[in-house]
Amino acid sequence: MRKIQFFDTSLRDGEQTPGVNFNTREKVQLALQLEKWGVDVIEAGFPIASEGDFEAVEAIAKAVTKMTVAGLARCQKKDIDRAYEALKQAVDPQIHVFLATSAVHREFKLHMTKEEVLASINTHVRYAREKFAKVQFSPEDATRTDKDFLLAAVQTAIDAGATIINVPDTVGYSNPTEYGELFAYLISHITSDEKITFSSHCHDDLGMATANALAAIENGADRVEGTINGIGERAGNTALEEVALALHIRKDFYQSDTSIKLDETKRTSDLIARLSGIAVPKNKAIVGGNAYAHESGIHQDGVLKNPETYEIITPQLVGIKTNSLPLGKLSGRHAFIDKMTQLGYQFEQNESDALFKRFKELADKKKQVTEQDLLALVADQGRGSDGYELDAVQLQYVSNGHQGAVVSIKKEQETFVASAIGSGSIQAIYNSIDQIFDQQPTLLNYEITALTSGEDAQAEVHVLIECSDSHEKISGIGLDFDVLQASAKAYVQASAALKNRGVLV
Ligand code: KIV
Ligand code: ZN
Numbered sequence: 001m002r003k004i005q006f007f008d009t010s011l012r013d014g015e016q017t018p019g020v021n022f023n024t025r026e027k028v029q030l031a032l033q034l035e036k037w038g039v040d041v042i043e044a045g046f047p048i049a050s051e052g053d054f055e056a057v058e059a060i061a062k063a064v065t066k067m068t069v070a071g072l073a074r075c076q077k078k079d080i081d082r083a084y085e086a087l088k089q090a091v092d093p094q095i096h097v098f099l100a101t102s103a104v105h106r107e108f109k110l111h112m113t114k115e116e117v118l119a120s121i122n123t124h125v126r127y128a129r130e131k132f133a134k135v136q137f138s139p140e141d142a143t144r145t146d147k148d149f150l151l152a153a154v155q156t157a158i159d160a161g162a163t164i165i166n167v168p169d170t171v172g173y174s175n176p177t178e179y180g181e182l183f184a185y186l187i188s189h190i191t192s193d194e195k196i197t198f199s200s201h202c203h204d205d206l207g208m209a210t211a212n213a214l215a216a217i218e219n220g221a222d223r224v225e226g227t228i229n230g231i232g233e234r235a236g237n238t239a240l241e242e243v244a245l246a247l248h249i250r251k252d253f254y255q256s257d258t259s260i261k262l263d264e265t266k267r268t269s270d271l272i273a274r275l276s277g278i279a280v281p282k283n284k285a286i287v288g289g290n291a292y293a294h295e296s297g298i299h300q301d302g303v304l305k306n307p308e309t310y311e312i313i314t315p316q317l318v319g320i321k322t323n324s325l326p327l328g329k330l331s332g333r334h335a336f337i338d339k340m341t342q343l344g345y346q347f348e349q350n351e352s353d354a355l356f357k358r359f360k361e362l363a364d365k366k367k368q369v370t371e372q373d374l375l376a377l378v379a380d381q382g383r384g385s386d387g388y389e390l391d392a393v394q395l396q397y398v399s400n401g402h403q404g405a406v407v408s409i410k411k412e413q414e415t416f417v418a419s420a421i422g423s424g425s426i427q428a429i430y431n432s433i434d435q436i437f438d439q440q441p442t443l444l445n446y447e448i449t450a451l452t453s454g455e456d457a458q459a460e461v462h463v464l465i466e467c468s469d470s471h472e473k474i475s476g477i478g479l480d481f482d483v484l485q486a487s488a489k490a491y492v493q494a495s496a497a498l499k500n501r502g503v504l505v
Contacts, residue, residue: 001257004247005223006240007199008034009043010272011056012072013237014227019444019464019473020276021497027056028063029379030271034228035067036344037268038259039240041223043096046072047086048079054086061090068134070094075124084131094134096166097124101153102141114149121156129161136164138201143167143174143182150182151189158190164197165190166225169212172205172235180215187220199223204235213238214246217254228272229280229287241265241286241318249312263319267375274379277462277475279447286318326368327359343371345378355381365481366456373458376451380479385489386496387411393488395425407432409492429488437495441465444473448483459483461490467498474498 011027014020022030027044034042044060045053061069069090073079075097087093099110099121106112112120121137128135137157142150154165167186169179179202187198200216200223202209213224226238244260269287273280282289292315294300302309327339336356340347347355358377363369391408398404398421405428406419418435422428426446434440445464450457461478476494480486 001251001255002222004217004243004256004258005040005197005199006038006244006258006260007041007043007070007223007225008039008227008240009201009225009237010034010227010231011060012043012045013225013233014231014272014276015045016233017231017236017276017278019475020231020278021474022056022275023497024052024056024059026275028059030275031060031064031067033264033268033271035064036261037264038261039067040259041068041070041094043070043072043225045086048073048076048082054082057083057086058089061087061093065091068092068094070096070136072096072098073124073128075099075120077124077127080124080128080131087132092134093132094136094164095128095132096136096138097128097157097162098138098140098168099124099153100140100170101150102144103146104144105141114152118152118156121153122160125157125160125162134164135162136166136199137162138166138168140168141170143169143179144171147182147185151186154186155190158192158194158196162196163194164199164223166199166201166223167216167221168201169203169209170201172203172209174202174212175206175208176211176215179212180219183216183219183221197222199225200238201225202238203233204230204237207235209236209238210242210246213243214254217243217247217256229269229276229278229284231272231276231278239285241269245286245313245318248317262317265318266320270372270375271379274376274460274477277464277477279449279462286313292320321371326370327363327374328368329360329363331363331369339371339374340378343374351381362458362481366458367454370452372452376458376460376479380477385476385493386500388492388496390485390489390492391415393429393484395428395484403428405429405432407436407488409433409436425484426487429484430491433488433491433495437499439495439498440468441495441498442468446487448486451479456481459486461486463487463490463494465491465494465498472498 044057047054047057057071071083071087073083083095125137139153198221200213200221202212224243226240230236230239247254247256280287294303299310389410391410394406396404402421403425404421408417416436418432420431422431444466447462449460451460458481463476466473474494474497476490478486478489
């Protein structure tokens with residue numbers, strides 16, 4: 001069986017989703033979960049892009065022990081140097097150098113001739129190979145590049161020392177037949193003394209990203225790039241969980257193996273959804289809430305008689321557990337730590353104290369604390385609000401349908417209090433928080449979901465706000481037993497991140 005390598009770019013291409021900003025702590029948390037899921041290579045970021053990106057790539061390089069850690073670089077020496085600095089402590093570092101090759105990119109974006117593009121690839125891939133044993137080259141917008149020139153660009157990169165060639169369908173323009181043929185063409189026409197790994201990188205503008213990636217695999221690609229839940233620029237990237245399951249369920253057809261631990265799939269997807277603030281649509285393949293629900297009577301009847309009638313994937317295969325033992329208010333520290341260990345977490349004493357305290361508060365209000373609740377608590381604790389903490393919210397009916405809110409927020413020893421009115425409770429709370437942060441962002445999105453079923457479910461609120469000056473979009477998540485508290489927490493988190501960015505700019 002062939003082995004297909006998984007290259008996850010959720011933290012780089014995925015972070016290019018509007019409104020998605022992972023902080024370093026979250027990125028490390030995600031990287032460790034991706035490692036558990038079995039990813040071969042993680043693209044940790046674009047080190048030259050910002051101090052934050054550099055810091056995150058360096059932190060992931062230090063934290064990860066099994067995966068190859070990659071950093072992105074343009075064809076510029078300063079980018080390659082920065083990537084080298086960020087990755088030098090990685091167990092297995094890799095650089096990912098890219099340069100656009102299509103006519104539209106060359107003429108309008110780069111203002112470079114074909115000869116200049118080839119010369120730049122030669123210089124920079126050669127320079128990268130002096131510093132890295134593993135060099136990946138991507139001809140950006142490959143699928144809209146003239147085939148002969150694409151081959152020349154790829155051959156130049158190979159001659160200069162690249163051993164991994166990634167073929168990006170940057171704007172999601174290709175289709176499975178064409179994309180597959182492109183791999184067959186490149187693979188049969190390149191020459192090299194070293195083994196060259198071909199990799200697919202697809203965007204989902206026409207809804208073909210997963211199909212295109214699978215077509216590349218059928219035609220010789222040994223590596224697939226993508227993101228969890230398909231997050232990314234515009235319509236997003238290939239959803240890696242879809243490729244993993246397609247390769248597994250249709251092993252008869254693809255004849256391929258991967259290192260993916262399928263039963264960590266749902267947990268990985270949940271963590272990305274939570275920290276990115278991009279909820280998974282109910283009908284999303286593999287990880288959507290309805291992916292294993294059978295509604296029609298005929299289907300239910302069939303599944304009861306034999307699940308195989310309508311179910312090609314079992315929820316258990318992707319890690320959806322229906323019979324796990326929940327904790328309750330009588331559960332002690334030992335049971336709590338035990339459960340966390342089963343879930344794969346180990347904490348420092350102070351972290352476990354803080355989580356145990358939150359678990360107890362929750363267990364006092366909720367009959368059964370499920371795995372979903374615990375995972376949400378861990379993610380919430382990890383995300384933080386840059387030191388700001390919601391202290392109290394008080395609401396009062398004013399008149400003419402208006403609500404008044406008083407909000408108090410703490411940061412270290414300081415307490416900030418403000419009050420405002422609004423035409424509803426949430427608006428009054430958000431107006432008060434705006435006063436505290438001296439901001440007037442636009443609320444682009446507000447979503448609320450119940451974490452589990454039942455009347456005593458915790459509420460998870462996702463908000464997306466846009467800065468009035470920079471138009472930067474920032475997301476926030478709030479988790480609480482009380483809907484209004486959860487709403488306030490989500491808004492405080494996004495506001496704190498916005499304030500923090502303002503200071504950095
Ligand atoms: O889509 C794309 O072309 C990219 C490159 C940087 C590989 O993300
Ligand atoms: Zn991309």
